[in-house]
Amino acid sequence: MRHRVKGRKLKRTSEHRLATLRNLATSLLKHKKIKTTLAKAKELRTFVEPIITKAKVDSVANRRYVAADIKDKEVVKELFTSIVNKIGERPGGYTRIIKLGQRKGDGAELAYIELVDYSDVVKEKSTKKKTENKTKAEEQKAEEVKTEEEVKKAEPQSEVNQEPKAEAGEQTSSEEKKEEN
Amino acid sequence: MPNPKRKMSKSRRDKRRTHYKASAPSLSRCSQCGELKLSHRACPNCGYYAGKSVFVPES
Numbered sequence: 001m002r003h004r005v006k007g008r009k010l011k012r013t014s015e016h017r018l019a020t021l022r023n024l025a026t027s028l029l030k031h032k033k034i035k036t037t038l039a040k041a042k043e044l045r046t047f048v049e050p051i052i053t054k055a056k057v058d059s060v061a062n063r064r065y066v067a068a069d070i071k072d073k074e075v076v077k078e079l080f081t082s083i084v085n086k087i088g089e090r091p092g093g094y095t096r097i098i099k100l101g102q103r104k105g106d107g108a109e110l111a112y113i114e115l116v117d118y119s120d121v122v123k124e125k126s127t128k129k130k131t132e133n134k135t136k137a138e139e140q141k142a143e144e145v146k147t148e149e150e151v152k153k154a155e156p157q158s159e160v161n162q163e164p165k166a167e168a169g170e171q172t173s174s175e176e177k178k179e180e181n
Numbered sequence: 182m183p184n185p186k187r188k189m190s191k192s193r194r195d196k197r198r199t200h201y202k203a204s205a206p207s208l209s210r211c212s213q214c215g216e217l218k219l220s221h222r223a224c225p226n227c228g229y230y231a232g233k234s235v236f237v238p239e240s
Binding site for chain 2: 099
């Protein structure tokens with residue numbers, strides 16, 4: 001019987017499980033929001049929250065206690081300075097789990113786990129990345145269009161007139177871009 | 182050891198199995214985009230959950 005036996009084994013040996021949880025905790029504190037399976041997210045919650053609580057009091061002993069699990073020194077530093085400041089008076093419940101539905105390959109339920117106090121910060125970051133990627137993609141498209149037009153214009157004309165015509169091609173393409181926008 | 186006296190006919194076996202059915206998932210409308218979604222999960226279409234953007238969909 002497994003009455004009153006807490007925790008999930010996650011199909012791992014105890015060493016493997018501990019290593020997994022340490023890695024997940026480090027990633028969560030580093031990136032503030034991570035995507036993992038629901039079971040791991042729920043298990044991580046019980047692992048990382050006591051660590052964060054410990055970090056609220058800054059002492060050499062506590063730093064060593066935390067560093068025993070969080071192997072990345074930079075992350076430990078950040079936890080004791082910026083993350084603890086951001087959390088402030090919150091009495092536990094530092095993480096939030098949002099379910100995402102089933103993964104296609106194996107049907108495992110996925111979830112985001114994030115630090116509650118960083119939810120807005122992470123959102124800004126992700127949107128920034130998206131917009132950057134978008135602009136990059138648009139630039140690439142525009143460049144492709146330009147080169148195509150240059151090739152088209154260059155073919156029928158003599159070699160002497162190539163350069164000014166190519167510039168004209170660029171201008172038209174930029175105008176087209178404006179129209180698209 | 183006690184054993185079944187007769188072989189279970191295909192008919193009896195299949196009659197028993199008529200009750201083995203898959204149930205349809207109970208879906209609800211997303212409050213953000215109106216698509217059907219599983220409850221208590223972020224909307225896969227718009228990436229919103231409880232009125233907040235959780236992730237930005239790829240398209």
